[in-house]
Amino acid sequence: MLGLIATALALFASEIMRPDLVALVVALTLVLSGTITPAEGFSGFANPAVITVIAMFILSAGLIRTGVADALADLITRLGGSNPVMLTLAVMLTVGVMSAFMNNIGATAILLPAMFAIGNKAGYAPSKLLMPLSFGSLLGGLTTLVGTPPNLLCSMALEDAGFAGFRMFDFAPTGLAVMLSGALFMAFVGRHFIPVREQEDLSRSYTITDYLTEVVVPDRSPLVGKTLAEAQLPSRYGLTVLQVRREASGSTYTAPDPATVLQTGDRLIVEGDLDGLIRQKDRGPLRIIAETKFRDEMLTHDELELAEAAVAPGSHLLGQSINQGHLRNHFGVLVLALRRRGKNIAHKFTSIPLEMGDVLLIQGTRQAISQVAASSDFLVTNRLDHARRDTARMPVALAIMAGAVLTAATGLMHISVAGMLAVLLMALTRCVPVADMYREVEWRAIFLIALMLPLSIAMDDQHTGTARWLANQVVALTGDHGPLVVMAALFLFTAIITSVMSNAATVVLVAPIAIAIAVGMGVQPHAFMMAIAISASTTFLTPIGHQANVLIYGVGNYRFMDFPRAGALLSVVVFAVTMLVVPLIWPFAPLSPPPSAPLP
16 A cells, blocks of 8 residues: 555656556556545545536636626726835635635636736736735635535545544634735735746747747749649658748738749748758758747737737637647637746647646737636736626526525535535526536546545555555654644644645545544544645645646746745745644644544
8 A cells, every 4th residue: 555655646746647547556556455445435426525526627617607707807907006015915815715615726717818918017027926816715715615626625634534534714714814824924024035037028038039940932943833732842851831021022921821822032931840951951842940039029019919828727629739729720829839837849739638727839910819807718918808708597597506506505415415405506607508518627636536536435444554654654654742742743744745846636635644643642633634725725835736826837937946946935824824823723632522534
């Protein structure tokens, strides 16, 4: 078991394999080795926590589609002044409120384009707002049971062990204390550690020279007098012509028609493999202009613009390449460059499957870029346009969401049942069309959670006893110093693990150990579980610790070290507040009476 856990951690950290596939390897290994039964191996798909997470994805989509989230985004845009402290607070508290009842990633995505508009209006660098936006969404998720999957998983782990699970607003006292402390810290102190990442010239920022080349049609070239279709540059030379500039007349043809006839002296901006032209040197049909240095003004004019478009969560294009997505045909824009996780990808980027958060440098008319901005597939940073919203159904969506929260909070229904009932109502009222519901669910996250849950089964006393063995080691090291020190150790251990793997998978691994420790010490486990939920959800130290960070990473033009520089002290603040507040709200009460179900 320890070897399997270590292998899984290594695979998560190295990103050699997709996280959901790593989880599948873990589940199959446990089943094929006979450690757990097939029914136990796939029981995660019937777990109420997984069902609830599915429901929350769909309910979040209902709030987005009916314009509820946009109304909050517009509020920040209207009220955002020029005071950096108030701007930071407004952004973090607004996204925090949103993420308390909807998907953290969705809340971040909705507000992301507004950060650029607010920053430009206030004369404040957007990079100073994007990181608080992501961090605020993570902090806001701490305030309710449905705010983030770790909260649900901690509650379900308690119930599986025979303890009372957390109710809807049990997280509010500790979550609000942590969120408000984090927001105040970022507004007054933390924002000074966020670097200004301006992009005055997009062409230089994306190192366009690595992707594009300017060539000229020389005198007596065999291409003179031929159309682009007849020249067959893509098939013969692997070149795609993005622009034709005719020096004689001063005309510029962007996305030129295949019927465009080439003339002597025409300058072409091309994308592709230049090895063939380099080998032919001056004897080839095209001559490379090596001294060309691309700047924005070369790629724009009165009709053409450059813009950055991030691939949105739930985009149809996820897993497809730029070529497969046919962006040129669908939107009339050219993709000039691709940035992933802060790095420009130069080699054959048009054939690489797209991931959420990838940033494309696009060129097109104002109308074409507005079309991209209005698409649900992209987040265009210099546009506030968004996909069409059905605002007439906004009150209905709000009522459905409020009903689900209230019925779960009052105990009338289990949260999973209330969530699925709300999904049914969203479908019947067409707040979310049935045909689109399956697309709104992040199935990779669902499979990751469901396939990691059997790990906690395999660790209990009825199987391998790994959880109790690890618990004994922790108690031997820290138990003499009392439960507060143990809780601090669990918090820090969770923070380390969640930096390299999904926060949901981290909770699945750590929760049974924490419960076993609490039982061994003779105290109620709720304080330990609350600390684990907070630690797993506050991943500020890396840009890949949470998908909300991934989403802003490329768009904000951040460097990897920007996150630990800005997030380290915030993590210390969250740790200190957790250690102070959690024992007050959830004291280390004696374990009495004993739970009715077997313990890990």
